Amino acid sequence: MENLRKIWTIAYRELYSTFTQPSLLAIMFAAPLIVATIISLAFGSGGSPTIENIPVAIVNLDEGADGLNSGQIFVNAFVPGAAETSGEVSQQTCDVTVSDTSGAQTSLFDLTDAVLLDDPAEARAGVDAGDYAAAIIIPADFTQSTTYSQEHQEINPTPIEVYGDSGRTITPGVIHSIVESITNRLLTGQITVAATIDTMIARAQADPIFGLQFATAGSDFQPNFACAFTGVMNNIRIEQQSIAGEQVDFNVLVAIGSAQAVFFALFTANGGATSILEDRRNWTLQRMIVSPTPRVVILLGKLVGTFTTVLVQLVFLFIGFTIINSFIEGQLTFLWGTNWIALIVLLLATALAASGVGMITAAVGKTAEQANIIGSIISILMGMLGGAFFQVQALGSFEFITYFSIVRWGSEAFSKLAAGNGDIGVNVIFLTLIGTLLFAISLWVFNRRQDI
Amino acid sequence: METLVEARGLVKNFKRKDGTEVQAVKGVNLDIQKGEIFSLLGPNGAGKTTTISMISGLLTPTSGDARIGGFSITKQPMEAKRLMGVVPQEIALYPTLSARQNLNFFGRMYGMGGAELNKRIDEVLDLIDLKDRQKDKVDTFSGGMKRRVNIGVGLLHRPQLIYMDEPTVGIDPQNRRRILDTVLRLRDEYKMTVLYTTHLMEESQELSDRVGIIDHGEIIAMGTVGELIQQVGEEDQLVLKIGEQTIDTSLIERIPKEIQGVTRAAFEPPGETGDQTSGEVIVYAKRGRKALPHLIQIANEAALEIMSVEVREPDLEAVFLHMTGRALRD
Ligand SMILES: Nc1ncnc2c1ncn2[C@@H]1O[C@H](COP(=O)(O)OP(=O)(O)OP(=O)(O)O)[C@@H](O)[C@H]1O
Numbered sequence A: 001m002e003n004l005r006k007i008w009t010i011a012y013r014e015l016y017s018t019f020t021q022p023s024l025l026a027i028m029f030a031a032p033l034i035v036a037t038i039i040s041l042a043f044g045s046g047g048s049p050t051i052e053n054i055p056v057a058i059v060n061l062d063e064g065a066d067g068l069n070s071g072q073i074f075v076n077a078f079v080p081g082a083a084e085t086s087g088e089v090s091q092q093t094c095d096v097t098v099s100d101t102s103g104a105q106t107s108l109f110d111l112t113d114a115v116l117l118d119d120p121a122e123a124r125a126g127v128d129a130g131d132y133a134a135a136i137i138i139p140a141d142f143t144q145s146t147t148y149s150q151e152h153q154e155i156n157p158t159p160i161e162v163y164g165d166s167g168r169t170i171t172p173g174v175i176h177s178i179v180e181s182i183t184n185r186l187l188t189g190q191i192t193v194a195a196t197i198d199t200m201i202a203r204a205q206a207d208p209i210f211g212l213q214f215a216t217a218g219s220d221f222q223p224n225f226a227c228a229f230t231g232v233m234n235n236i237r238i239e240q241q242s243i244a245g246e247q248v249d250f251n252v253l254v255a256i257g258s259a260q261a262v263f264f265a266l267f268t269a270n271g272g273a274t275s276i277l278e279d280r281r282n283w284t285l286q287r288m289i290v291s292p293t294p295r296v297v298i299l300l301g302k303l304v305g306t307f308t309t310v311l312v313q314l315v316f317l318f319i320g321f322t323i324i325n326s327f328i329e330g331q332l333t334f335l336w337g338t339n340w341i342a343l344i345v346l347l348l349a350t351a352l353a354a355s356g357v358g359m360i361t362a363a364v365g366k367t368a369e370q371a372n373i374i375g376s377i378i379s380i381l382m383g384m385l386g387g388a389f390f391q392v393q394a395l396g397s398f399e400f401i402t403y404f405s406i407v408r409w410g411s412e413a414f415s416k417l418a419a420g421n422g423d424i425g426v427n428v429i430f431l432t433l434i435g436t437l438l439f440a441i442s443l444w445v446f447n448r449r450q451d452i
Numbered sequence B: 001m002e003t004l005v006e007a008r009g010l011v012k013n014f015k016r017k018d019g020t021e022v023q024a025v026k027g028v029n030l031d032i033q034k035g036e037i038f039s040l041l042g043p044n045g046a047g048k049t050t051t052i053s054m055i056s057g058l059l060t061p062t063s064g065d066a067r068i069g070g071f072s073i074t075k076q077p078m079e080a081k082r083l084m085g086v087v088p089q090e091i092a093l094y095p096t097l098s099a100r101q102n103l104n105f106f107g108r109m110y111g112m113g114g115a116e117l118n119k120r121i122d123e124v125l126d127l128i129d130l131k132d133r134q135k136d137k138v139d140t141f142s143g144g145m146k147r148r149v150n151i152g153v154g155l156l157h158r159p160q161l162i163y164m165d166e167p168t169v170g171i172d173p174q175n176r177r178r179i180l181d182t183v184l185r186l187r188d189e190y191k192m193t194v195l196y197t198t199h200l201m202e203e204s205q206e207l208s209d210r211v212g213i214i215d216h217g218e219i220i221a222m223g224t225v226g227e228l229i230q231q232v233g234e235e236d237q238l239v240l241k242i243g244e245q246t247i248d249t250s251l252i253e254r255i256p257k258e259i260q261g262v263t264r265a266a267f268e269p270p271g272e273t274g275d276q277t278s279g280e281v282i283v284y285a286k287r288g289r290k291a292l293p294h295l296i297q298i299a300n301e302a303a304l305e306i307m308s309v310e311v312r313e314p315d316l317e318a319v320f321l322h323m324t325g326r327a328l329r330d
């Protein structure tokens, strides 16, 4: 009990000193908002971001059936000019329009930047390397499984594989739902045609003249599936994953803002933790040590103080970004989603991880100045690596190195929440573990230190 | 008499930057009795702070241990620390907090709180005479005021024992006087036990019930001021300043023969030591004041003009000089 009170006393002193220092507050709160907004405005397109050119690989393994290749329909829909080079006479280019729940419309050709590949393994590897957001792999028996005939009356399509990049928050989801949409249209078309053929066959049986005509038409009778999408049907509506969601993901303010927030949180944590070395310099640490206060209590007090400061800072920054974004968009939008519990848990985990990083520099540093320099270098490296200054996707196949930075772990999860994706468990666990581990190491080092 | 602090064989080795070791404290034994002012007197670098750091639980001794009220500082540090207040040599305060906030913070580190702490802070502010400046930030204070707050923090939890490490360093005579008076009050009014370190012989001599003289990490003498002086003999020094005049050696030789109680006499011409601008006749006598009239008479007969006369009673300075062959001051 007494020790708990002491922890709070130490933490409170820390908070008091921090929050009565105007210059520090400016760095903690104003700087990240300003920097992130400037970077976002420089990179982004302000309030109405458009997404374009999601990199997609498409592999058509479909062997077709009866001279028909349904898989090619997907290729045509995604790859401009594919129809002309496919050699399939029945095919034609179709420009599919994608619209989201908000009504925004985009041409599928603009939305994606699709490449036709032959090898599914190559396509998946490309996704793993970050070259593509998703790979669409059309199975060999796709046409077969969707063809309606008298022998094959049940349409039970072999699913098309959409292999997504787990590192991207929702682009694979968008591709997935587009593929699903097109498949549905295709099946609808097939059934309509099949029903028509059934009707014709029935009529031919009843009407010999028509039957004769029908039979002599022979191979000329080829239903044209190339654009099963004409007129109204040419417009795909995506319900599950809105493009607006994707736009938020590409809202630079989310990506840069969350990374900047975590980046500045590292600085704050570092400053908070190195206050223990300032305490050493002005002998207040020694005074605490000669009082009946165990060292672990002193360090916990510092941790709680640092943690709380960082948490307050993060909350403030995320509210700040929401306000800035709402101004840009002209209406109140919850930039970070509305999964409040996930958001709170993530904020706590991020603050803990940042505090842990700060603690370790304080535990090994000789002086406050030295620890601040080490801490700044670590913060800047993590910030650069973690996407505080550019979008991590720009690193392509080297994107994995960004996971050395807790800035990446944090901002990735915040971006997911912003996109309405609550799948942040791994990030939260990682951040919590790293924070706890670093604190445990600092405690061990600090307890063994003799040069107090 | 009850022993409150009992240190045995305290040794502290430090690693220097170049990797070599220095032994800052070389096996110190201390017994501080309840209710006394014990001073540790020694020049800069003697090991006073290092010793205090070990017996307050700030530094782990390389070897040896100390018991505070029966509790081992290395094995039962929390119990031992509760008994003591510490006034470090450095100003150990948060500069951006006010005097009151500092007292409040450290009071809580001793487990105090609430109305009791507030009342105690008022008492301490009274004692250190800073009630009117209590709300001001410490970094706006003068050196003397900071020193007083520094002492106040050590007194907050009403410890029965207080360590004060050179609490008068670098302050003006007025503030120094105030602090010395406070230290005496702590013993006399509050029945506290005080361990006081200093490199100033006068302070030690004025305050202490007992003194330990420390040099190069070793206690070289310990006892009451009187006992220590007795160790070097009880002779007074009579110093006659005679300016630029020269003096016959036969006259110097006459002095111990003719004046009763004088053991020896010497002449130091001007410029011999330090910044001395006047020649000095130095006469050692068991009871200096008694020998003085006769001495002046002899000087008059020899037509010596005496500029000033000084009687120096034996002091700790002399003890230190006697034991180490060096002056305490440098
Ligand atoms: N952390 C340290 N590392 C290395 N040497 C040290 C350290 N602390 C003290 N010393 C050395 O130990 C010796 C004793 O120092 P200490 O501070 O105890 O002396 P002191 O008697 O308090 O002197 P002062 O009157 O100047 O305060 C000195 O030679 C000092 O240089």
Ligand SMILES: [Mg+2]
Pocket: B048, B049, B050, B089, B165, B166
């Ligand atoms: Mg000292």
